[in-house]
Amino acid sequence: MSTYTFSFPTLIHFGPGVRNQVGQAFTQLNLKRPLVVTDKGVAEFAFFKNFVKDLEKNGLRPTVFSGVWGNPVQSQVNAGTDAYKSQQADSIIAVGGGAAIDVAKAIALMATHTGNLFDYEDGLANARPIENRIPHWVALPTTAGTGSEVGRSTVVSDDKTHVKKIIFSPLLLAKTVFADPELTLDLPAKMTAATGMDAVTHLVESYLAQGFHPICDGVALEGLRLASKSLVQCVKNPHDLQARGQMLLASMMGAIAFQKGLGLTHSCAHALSTVADLHHGTANGIMIDHALAFNLSAVPERFETLGQTIGLKNPSGPDFLKWLSELKAETGIPRFLNESGVKKDQLDALTEIAFKDVCHPSGPKPVKKEDFRRIFSEALSP
Numbered sequence: 001m002s003t004y005t006f007s008f009p010t011l012i013h014f015g016p017g018v019r020n021q022v023g024q025a026f027t028q029l030n031l032k033r034p035l036v037v038t039d040k041g042v043a044e045f046a047f048f049k050n051f052v053k054d055l056e057k058n059g060l061r062p063t064v065f066s067g068v069w070g071n072p073v074q075s076q077v078n079a080g081t082d083a084y085k086s087q088q089a090d091s092i093i094a095v096g097g098g099a100a101i102d103v104a105k106a107i108a109l110m111a112t113h114t115g116n117l118f119d120y121e122d123g124l125a126n127a128r129p130i131e132n133r134i135p136h137w138v139a140l141p142t143t144a145g146t147g148s149e150v151g152r153s154t155v156v157s158d159d160k161t162h163v164k165k166i167i168f169s170p171l172l173l174a175k176t177v178f179a180d181p182e183l184t185l186d187l188p189a190k191m192t193a194a195t196g197m198d199a200v201t202h203l204v205e206s207y208l209a210q211g212f213h214p215i216c217d218g219v220a221l222e223g224l225r226l227a228s229k230s231l232v233q234c235v236k237n238p239h240d241l242q243a244r245g246q247m248l249l250a251s252m253m254g255a256i257a258f259q260k261g262l263g264l265t266h267s268c269a270h271a272l273s274t275v276a277d278l279h280h281g282t283a284n285g286i287m288i289d290h291a292l293a294f295n296l297s298a299v300p301e302r303f304e305t306l307g308q309t310i311g312l313k314n315p316s317g318p319d320f321l322k323w324l325s326e327l328k329a330e331t332g333i334p335r336f337l338n339e340s341g342v343k344k345d346q347l348d349a350l351t352e353i354a355f356k357d358v359c360h361p362s363g364p365k366p367v368k369k370e371d372f373r374r375i376f377s378e379a380l381s382p
Contacts, residue, residue, distance in 0.1 A: 038068065039068040042095060048095060073159045136175050194285060200288070224250070265292060
């Protein structure tokens with residue numbers, strides 16, 4: 001596999017080994033003291049330790065902050081910001097999945113802004129403006145799912161309520177993404193499937209979202225085509241570098257495409273992360289076929305196009321949903337919520353939070369509170 005460089009709009013270096021370009025890139029910018037933000041698991045991998053050593057060989061003095069785990073929360077951002085300031089860092093390198101990258105973005109924000117992180121929440125009536133210079137930061141994704149490395153928002157939960165807060169600004173975009181598929185080769189099958197289904201959900205829901213945005217539509221369809229050919233292969237043959245590269249591209253394309261909007265699957269997933277602490281990608285994967293059935297009657301022609309994109313012989317809406325169900329089975333994603341420990345007595349809370357979520361109004365069909373309850377009930381168990 002070759003390496004490539006392109007922008008859309010972030011500068012992206014893509015291909016095996018591009019992680020080795022980071023040290024030299026920082027040296028050329030006269031950046032010396034990067035805070036390397038990662039999660040506890042990635043920090044133990046050999047590739048990460050070698051990456052830090054390579055930074056040092058290039059004359060950098062990196063500090064590692066590995067205080068990220070699970071769904072990112074504000075306390076992790078606060079600890080990372082303290083580390084940035086105490087070490088007098090001049091830049092940030094995010095290495096990891098969506099959680100580490102989201103925390104790195106939030107640290108970059110709070111490194112040069114005052115107050116509470118959630119003072120900058122998107123949609124807040126009196127939100128503080130994001131107007132100061134953001135430290136130079138770059139991203140090295142180790143999963144193919146959220147696409148956070150090319151996103152202009154960070155999603156961080158409140159430690160106490162677990163409610164997800166979105167902070168949005170084009171200023172939060174990474175300066176450069178080093179998308180190295182070799183960093184995803186050792187991702188366990190379960191996490192490969194969960195993050196992969198997150199990417200698929202981004203691609204599908206952004207295409208189904210309301211509004212005129214043919215650029216995002218085109219990106220979404222091509223991303224789905226790549227994911228449909230590579231996700232199962234990544235799960236079953238994890239060291240297939242070509243498939244891993246295609247999923248990494250599909251993940252970034254999903255994050256680019258959902259500038260158009262998302263939908264009710266994501267609202268369900270956000271509620272499940274809040275109430276049941278379910279991994280976001282797993283939640284999307286479980287819910288996608290259950291939730292999207294609600295939209296079939298609204299945009300049948302769009303479901304047909306989705307079916308054509310993945311090469312279905314009969315590209316109808318019901319057949320596309322059947323394909324999604326089969327994709328879940330092939331990748332080991334649970335079919336129903338009870339398989340992941342979700343309880344019937346959580347339905348009220350799930351319904352309430354999903355209905356208040358900001359994603360479903362972008363979908364092709366209005367969703368009432370009772371619709372969410374029915375969808376969750378049907379997805380709970382056979």
